[in-house]
Amino acid sequence: MTKERLRIAVQSKGRLATGSVSLLERAGFEIRNGGRDELLQRVKNLPIDILRVRDDDIASFVAEGVCDFGFVGQNSLAESGLDESDNFASITPLGFARCSLKIAVPEAIDYAGASSLSGKRIATSHPRLLRRFLCAKNVDAAVAEMHGSVEVAPRLQIASAVCDLVSTGATLEANGLRAVETVFDSEAVLIQSASPISEELAGIVDLLKRRIDSVVATTGTKYIMLNAPRDAAPEIQKLLPGAEAPTIMPLSGRDAVAIHAVCQESVFWKTLEDLKAAGASAILVLPIEKMML
Ligand code: AMP
Numbered sequence: 001m002t003k004e005r006l007r008i009a010v011q012s013k014g015r016l017a018t019g020s021v022s023l024l025e026r027a028g029f030e031i032r033n034g035g036r037d038e039l040l041q042r043v044k045n046l047p048i049d050i051l052r053v054r055d056d057d058i059a060s061f062v063a064e065g066v067c068d069f070g071f072v073g074q075n076s077l078a079e080s081g082l083d084e085s086d087n088f089a090s091i092t093p094l095g096f097a098r099c100s101l102k103i104a105v106p107e108a109i110d111y112a113g114a115s116s117l118s119g120k121r122i123a124t125s126h127p128r129l130l131r132r133f134l135c136a137k138n139v140d141a142a143v144a145e146m147h148g149s150v151e152v153a154p155r156l157q158i159a160s161a162v163c164d165l166v167s168t169g170a171t172l173e174a175n176g177l178r179a180v181e182t183v184f185d186s187e188a189v190l191i192q193s194a195s196p197i198s199e200e201l202a203g204i205v206d207l208l209k210r211r212i213d214s215v216v217a218t219t220g221t222k223y224i225m226l227n228a229p230r231d232a233a234p235e236i237q238k239l240l241p242g243a244e245a246p247t248i249m250p251l252s253g254r255d256a257v258a259i260h261a262v263c264q265e266s267v268f269w270k271t272l273e274d275l276k277a278a279g280a281s282a283i284l285v286l287p288i289e290k291m292m293l
Contacts, residue, residue: 065195
């Protein structure tokens with residue numbers, strides 16, 4: 001039976017859930033708001049269903065073609081062990097849910113490099129990635145698999161070190177642990193199934209990918225407008241973060257120009273102060289709501 005609606009797997013609850021739903025909404029998909037525990041949510045304005053599942057199930061659902069797309073952490077994708085080039089048609093970084101899988105030890109412990117982990121027991125919910133790291137470092141340590149609350153393992157004497165996801169570092173600090181090794185850097189990605197899709201849905205696939213690319217491209221992107229003396233323009237252009245081809249227009253009756261640019265990187269207050277010091281005035285920074293590349 002051919003599928004009439006595209007299916008996207010999204011985490012039901014957790015760090016990826018809010019960012020994934022918000023990205024879909026910013027891309028113009030009107031998700032029908034069912035109950036909190038609803039497994040299947042419909043997109044009202046397009047033939048798309050959202051399947052709300054556990055993060056660890058998403059990679060295999062998409063690889064098997066149960067879902068056509070999935071929002072997943074790179075850590076879960078790598079931990080699934082599914083060969084990325086064989087099982088997925090595309091993998092697109094989304095720029096949110098950035099974190100690192102790190103090995104951490106109690107603060108009071110002396111640590112002199114990965115060899116200090118030899119003979120130790122390390123608690124983790126990422127056994128595959130941890131074993132790969134230990135193997136690459138030639139360290140013989142035991143791996144204790146846990147499915148949550150990894151950070152309490154040293155206090156409960158389940159293990160003497162942990163290998164867990166770290167975002168701000170607050171959880172490690174609250175548990176008297178310090179990070180000593182980075183095993184894997186991760187962010188949310190959109191994975192696309194390599195299973196064939198019907199001709200009717202191929203257009204929806206293109207639309208989805210195009211819109212998500214546009215939302216990702218505009219995230220953090222700003223439009224800067226400023227005025228500057230003509231001879232200060234080259235210096236000012238160098239200060240514009242991630243601006244490839246600014247527009248420079250003469251201001252009538254003055255030896256000055258207006259510069260307009262799309263900045264792909266963060267525009268901080270420090271950037272504005274540097275621009276002002278270089279001669280810029282009337283500096284405006286505007287958010288970009290939509291952009292079609
Ligand atoms: P933090 O205290 O901000 O370093 O966050 C650490 C806690 O949040 C740990 O329990 C992690 O398992 C979890 N965590 C942090 N970032 C992520 C992420 N991107 N995806 C899933 N869990 C995460």
